[in-house]
Amino acid sequence: MNDTNLAELCRLMEVDSRTLSPDAVWLSGQQPEYLHLRSVGALALAQELALSILCPECCSESIRPEPSVDIADVACPYRAYCMDCGWINLAAVQAHNWQLQPHLLARWLAGGLGLLARYSVEVVIPDVLWRLGEIEHRRKRRTVFFGRRLAVHADAVASRLSQLVAPGAEVIITSSDIEPLLLGALDDRRLVPLRAIAHIRKHGFVIENLDAFLSGSSTVTQTTETSLRLIHTRGVALVGGKEIDLSPQMYTFLKVLEEADGDEVHKRFIAEHLGIEASTFRTADIVKRHKQVYQTFVDKDDKGHYWLRPEFITIEGR
Numbered sequence: 637m638n639d640t641n642l643a644e645l646c647r648l649m650e651v652d653s654r655t656l657s658p659d660a661v662w663l664s665g666q667q668p669e670y671l672h673l674r675s676v677g678a679l680a681l682a683q684e685l686a687l688s689i690l691c692p693e694c695c696s697e698s699i700r701p702e703p704s705v706d707i708a709d710v711a712c713p714y715r716a717y718c719m720d721c722g723w724i725n726l727a728a729v730q731a732h733n734w735q736l737q738p739h740l741l742a743r744w745l746a747g748g749l750g751l752l753a754r755y756s757v758e759v760v761i762p763d764v765l766w767r768l769g770e771i772e773h774r775r776k777r778r779t780v781f782f783g784r785r786l787a788v789h790a791d792a793v794a795s796r797l798s799q800l801v802a803p804g805a806e807v808i809i810t811s812s813d814i815e816p817l818l819l820g821a822l823d824d825r826r827l828v829p830l831r832a833i834a835h836i837r838k839h840g841f842v843i844e845n846l847d848a849f850l851s852g853s854s855t856v857t858q859t860t861e862t863s864l865r866l867i868h869t870r871g872v873a874l875v876g877g878k879e880i881d882l883s884p885q886m887y888t889f890l891k892v893l894e895e896a897d898g899d900e901v902h903k904r905f906i907a908e909h910l911g912i913e914a915s916t917f918r919t920a921d922i923v924k925r926h927k928q929v930y931q932t933f934v935d936k937d938d939k940g941h942y943w944l945r946p947e948f949i950t951i952e953g954r
């Protein structure tokens with residue numbers, strides 16, 4: 637049951653809204669899992685009552701929970717009137733909305749990693765990214781983060797991370813699916829799926845296998861080469877050993893500069909090669925997804941000239 641809990645928790649963590657209707661819980665067919673998640677605190681009941689729920693008796697009418705008049709009824713402190721069934725008594729878990737507690741989850745994770753004694757959990761991006769502390773692995777310090785909905789927030793997360801920690805010195809534990817992230821702005825970061833390392837136990841998380849993710853081969857490559865030598869064969873630029881995919885436009889842009897062999901090229905000429913009207917040509921449109929490549933390899937003046945930085949001009953053909 638623990639793994640089902642965790643899978644369901646990860647799924648909930650990736651949903652936009654943090655609020656769940658009580659119906660969603662009762663109709664999910666996974667009521668025991670939700671109750672368990674509530675008992676460990678990953679889910680809590682929200683302050684407000686649900687505005688409308690499905691009548692649990694007839695399952696066809698919508699009813700609106702209200703406080704019960706019989707305050708002595710501890711098990712069912714709420715009630716609602718159904719057109720078909722009359723007054724229905726409701727437990728708190730049937731009347732209140734449920735709320736996901738991602739910050740608590742981040743805290744447990746920190747607890748499971750033994751970090752709470754030395755670090756406090758810090759919000760990096762509200763509701764998305766938390767900094768849990770630092771761990772040491774094979775004499776290397778790594779900053780541990782927890783993130784949710786990373787695919788949606790990839791750019792924001794990448795830009796905050798770049799201010800906080802160098803690629804390879806971080807561990808980002810996440811409820812998100814990892815695969816789609818490997819193609820986005822977080823492709824140079826070490827991402828660890830929560831499901832692969834955590835188990836929900838009675839009092840919170842137990843963490844296992846994190847070591848395997850830290851020592852295993854990751855997307856971080858060992859070489860530090862920075863060059864354009866693979867742009868024609870593989871369509872990628874190498875920056876610090878990392879392969880960066882180029883859009884067709886960025887490829888053409890670099891190719892034009894490469895063919896100029898370091899000489900300045902006016903943007904009119906580049907626009908022509910790209911099949912763009914010179915008057916509407918804006919470099920920003922082409923380089924916005926390739927800022928790092930652009931800043932690494934290209935230089936320009938304020939008269940609309942661009943050229944390849946001399947250290948990246950290949951000697952061949954000269």
Ligand SMILES: [Zn+2]
Pocket residue numbers: 691692693694695696697718719720721722
């Ligand atoms: Zn009813």
